[in-house]
Amino acid sequence: MGGTQYAGGMNRNTCRSSYKVFIIFAAWSSHVEEADEKHLAHEGEDEMVELAERFQNRFPQILPEVYTNSTFQFRYTATQRTVESARHFTVGLFGRRVSRQVWFPEATYRDPVLRFYKLCKRWQVEVDKNPHSLLERMKFEDGPEMSAALKDVTFRLGFNETMSTGDARLLYITCAFETAWDHRAQSPWCAAFSESNMKVFEYAEDLEYYWIDGYGYNITYRQACPPIKDMMQHFLAEEIPGGEHKAPAVVYFTHSGTLLKMLAHLGLYRDENALLHSNYHTMGKHRKWRVGQIDSFGSSLAFILFRCNKQLKVLTLHQEKRVTLPGCPEFDLCPLNALKEQYRESWTDCNFDHICGLPPEAA
Ligand SMILES: *[C@@H]1O[C@H](CO)[C@@H](O)[C@H](O)[C@H]1NC(C)=O
Numbered sequence: 001m002g003g004t005q006y007a008g009g010m011n012r013n014t015c016r017s018s019y020k021v022f023i024i025f026a027a028w029s030s031h032v033e034e035a036d037e038k039h040l041a042h043e044g045e046d047e048m049v050e051l052a053e054r055f056q057n058r059f060p061q062i063l064p065e066v067y068t069n070s071t072f073q074f075r076y077t078a079t080q081r082t083v084e085s086a087r088h089f090t091v092g093l094f095g096r097r098v099s100r101q102v103w104f105p106e107a108t109y110r111d112p113v114l115r116f117y118k119l120c121k122r123w124q125v126e127v128d129k130n131p132h133s134l135l136e137r138m139k140f141e142d143g144p145e146m147s148a149a150l151k152d153v154t155f156r157l158g159f160n161e162t163m164s165t166g167d168a169r170l171l172y173i174t175c176a177f178e179t180a181w182d183h184r185a186q187s188p189w190c191a192a193f194s195e196s197n198m199k200v201f202e203y204a205e206d207l208e209y210y211w212i213d214g215y216g217y218n219i220t221y222r223q224a225c226p227p228i229k230d231m232m233q234h235f236l237a238e239e240i241p242g243g244e245h246k247a248p249a250v251v252y253f254t255h256s257g258t259l260l261k262m263l264a265h266l267g268l269y270r271d272e273n274a275l276l277h278s279n280y281h282t283m284g285k286h287r288k289w290r291v292g293q294i295d296s297f298g299s300s301l302a303f304i305l306f307r308c309n310k311q312l313k314v315l316t317l318h319q320e321k322r323v324t325l326p327g328c329p330e331f332d333l334c335p336l337n338a339l340k341e342q343y344r345e346s347w348t349d350c351n352f353d354h355i356c357g358l359p360p361e362a363a
């Protein structure tokens with residue numbers, strides 16, 4: 001299902017082809033040991049090439065095979081992983097030879113748009129470095145569900161003494177990564193876990209992401225306005241007749257910490273109840289916040305602007321699948337006006353210093 005066909009199918013003859021695109025990628029995160037990083041990077045490279053090819057197939061008008069400096073605007077943070085992701089993405093779009101000519105602006109480590117949280121003092125103090133953020137996870141790991149899972153895993157492996165959560169978690173992560181590397185191969189480490197054991201370990205991980213990168217504290221997602229504002233400005237430039245037309249394709253390469261906070265800022269995958277150590281019984285099965293799905297290895301968030309009978313509309317894709325943003329119609333593209341309304345504060349009032357400044361007593 002191509003994106004342009006998709007839009008055409010829904011708004012027969014009313015939507016002209018895609019018009020502008022804004023894509024943000026999270027490089028493969030390496031929560032693994034150093035020895036594995038090379039392997040990880042290698043798989044991630046192939047994935048980026050293929051991802052670029054898929055996006056280009058869907059949106060050939062806005063992601064053409066011919067590179068020019070004025071039609072593509074790339075950007076990455078000053079880290080090895082995002083540089084490599086960007087390079088391989090351009091290989092996928094333009095081929096190996098042309099990709100070497102692609103111009104990238106000088107990267108910064110604390111990019112205010114791509115990695116805003118590195119500049120957010122308040123988030124660092126109140127959330128990232130606050131031991132309280134890990135409390136739900138720690139309580140869950142000391143709780144009855146984890147204890148039963150550990151006994152189970154220990155028994156399956158034939159060990160004498162019940163494994164520690166840390167050791168079992170290492171097995172779980174290795175199983176997850178090896179499965180991601182090669183979907184066909186069954187990682188031997190996965191054999192230690194039953195399906196319900198897996199769910200318990202997954203929940204422990206999700207608890208941490210929820211409280212550090214997600215909905216747990218409002219500062220975490222309130223600070224994520226800069227990339228949203230950037231995207232809106234990119235699209236709003238089209239509303240001004242004779243205004244400055246920037247590159248039709250904006251493609252950013254960043255980190256999963258950015259993407260998760262953006263998803264929460266947009267209001268996606270928000271559960272009615274907070275994820276707690278004590279509500280595995282209800283949240284364990286039917287929650288939306290599942291980091292394994294919403295931020296798997298190498299995720300993408302794409303906004304594609306269409307012109308439909310003079311109206312501008314936006315298609316939002318997360319992990320290449322259509323998602324409905326709050327305030328948008330469920331089975332149609334979202335009018336740009338609806339987005340403007342829904343996220344008005346994000347693009348008109350993104351006062352990062354104000355949001356991220358520490359209250360006087362803590363500064
Ligand atoms: C094109 O590349 C040059 C560097 O060679 C850069 O300074 C300039 O900003 C680029 N132009 C655009 C429109 O991106």
Ligand SMILES: *[C@@H]1O[C@H](CO)[C@@H](O)[C@H](O)[C@H]1NC(C)=O
Nearest residue numbers: 154157158159160161162163
């Ligand atoms: C198994 O555990 C028991 C105590 O629970 C201990 O006495 C025994 O030596 C252990 N066996 C092995 C092989 O570690």
Ligand SMILES: *[C@@H]1O[C@H](CO)[C@@H](O)[C@H](O)[C@H]1NC(C)=O
Nearest residue numbers: 126216217218219220222355
């Ligand atoms: C954010 O949460 C704090 C409590 O943690 C609350 O006092 C504050 O009003 C909230 N701010 C917004 C904008 O929702």
